[in-house]
Amino acid sequence: MSEPSFASLGLSGTLAAACKDAGFDTPTPIQVQAIPPLLQGRDLLGLAATGSGKTAAFALPLLQRLAAGKHLAPRRTRVLVLVPTRELSAQVGEVFRVLGAGAAHRLKIAVLFGGVSVNPQMMNLRGGADVVVATPGRLLDLLERNALRLDAVESLVLDEADRLLDLGFSAERERVLAALPAKRQTLMFSATFPPQVEALAASLLHEAIRIDVATEPGAEPAIVQRVIAVDAKRRTELLRHLVQEGKWERVLVFVATRYAVELVAGKLYDRGVYAVPLHGDMSQGRRTEVLQDFKDGRWDVLVTTDLAARGIDIPGLAIVVNYDLPRSPNDYVHRIGRTGRAGAAGMAVSFVSAATEAHFRLIEKRQHMTLPREQVPGFEPVDIAPEPLPGAAAGGIKGKRPNKKDKLRAAGTK
Incomplete structure (x- = not known):
């Protein structure tokens, strides 16, 4: 045929x-x-x-x-x-x-x-x-x-x-x-x-x-998914190590807050990584300029919130990093989907600490997958998972009720 x-x-x-x-x-x-x-x-x-x-x-x-x-x-x-x-x-x-x-x-x-x-x-x-x-x-x-x-x-x-x-x-x-x-x-x-x-x-x-067609055989993008166990306080240092030692270029890094965007991008830049922030507090003109410069290869790393998790097409994007895990399993799919587009290969790396291990296990359950945990020499985790609060929902998976962040997104400010 x-x-x-x-x-x-x-x-x-x-x-x-x-x-x-x-x-x-x-x-x-x-x-x-x-x-x-x-x-x-x-x-x-x-x-x-x-x-x-x-x-x-x-x-x-x-x-x-x-x-x-x-x-x-x-x-x-x-x-x-x-x-x-x-x-x-x-x-x-x-x-x-x-x-x-x-x-x-x-x-x-x-x-x-x-x-x-x-x-x-x-x-x-x-x-x-x-x-x-x-x-x-x-x-x-x-x-x-x-x-x-x-x-x-x-x-x-x-x-x-x-x-x-x-x-x-x-x-x-x-x-x-x-x-x-x-x-x-x-x-x-x-x-x-x-x-x-x-x-x-x-x-x-x-x-x-x-x-x-998302669930048809062969429909899944060619994305290698990696999970690296690391203490939360060493994530920025590990990210810098991976980018520099692996000679990574065009890396999209997701964090949870606008404050973290500036903090992580600034620390990476100070340590010799060409990193730039992108978040909703920027003017639209600046957001457009940063995104275009990243697409043009003027920056190696773009640090952002879920602002860039949906729909954005960045040709040649090789690697996505979940520095902070997404709150929703569906957001995990959209985040890693920024790479491996149009038949190209890509890689998605998630940092998991002792405190977020239970949350990532829930993401795995919802996505019907199980991924091995890696450790990078020199960055082996030592922290122990905290005891859950009485009555707390395990993993913190996002529910139906909108929070402040949802309302800001709905207003087009995220």
Whole structure:
């Protein structure tokens, strides 16, 4: 059986050529399964590993439907893509621009996110936009200013749908949904989909097709996962040792707080490692600059919070380090998914101390895996696990109730 092509999935010659120009040689499994039903206007829930081409899987059929549909005058928004972070909004918008550049009817794509002045985005919306890619908070701000309307939206996409469906986004999500037509195509894409949001997803979808290529044999990214036992107070020293001795380049390091971002990046830099911080307290301009410089290879190590855990594509990212373990097993999947993308090999390293061993065992249980613990000579741990507090939940796995961090993320400030 011949390998499928973009043209064989029902895409136009223009879009097939755009795929080739973008370096997409053959469609990925999620694209093969999602594009035909999306061209038919079906609702869809798609699960696929990070780096598997989910953005193009929905952008390509929506661009074709836009080209085939009636062009509204004045220009009205027909496709709305909701994303949880500012960085992801810019990335998704760029995919639409690149793949839609050859359309006979020039499409206008607006990318809306907070952390920057609202005025340029309002100016850009003058004359309307065919496609809007937005974080919920900034979208609502512009709706309140009457800068755009959503009553002509034909297709709604929730990218990183599990994040947008959790409690942290509930108020903003409901207000956006109230501004949309009841009759529309709804698409949801993510690498993970916890059971607690399944019912809510079902209520927003109509006779949806469910595609799950994340669990198919061979679908897992080629990521080598390592767990290194180390005392918490020696993690920075161990990280410096691994980077310098292993000559690691383009390393993404996840820590728990913004304070830790600055602290770890600063200590690494002082010890001769080209490390840079990235967190939500930075201006959007600075965040964009740091991320681009890291992609361009001007820094070897980027230290960040879960701000960069979802959707961000960093070509050639070789190594992810969980300096602090993620609170949620699902966040573990998204974090390590920053490497091993598009068929490339990658490595994910997690530091585990005596105090976090129980938490990592729960992550292993939820992810149906067991990983050996390594020790690096000279960094053998000596600490002993503390006694758990009476009634404390083992491992600290994140529950459903949003905390302060969740609310900040929902507001687009994380």
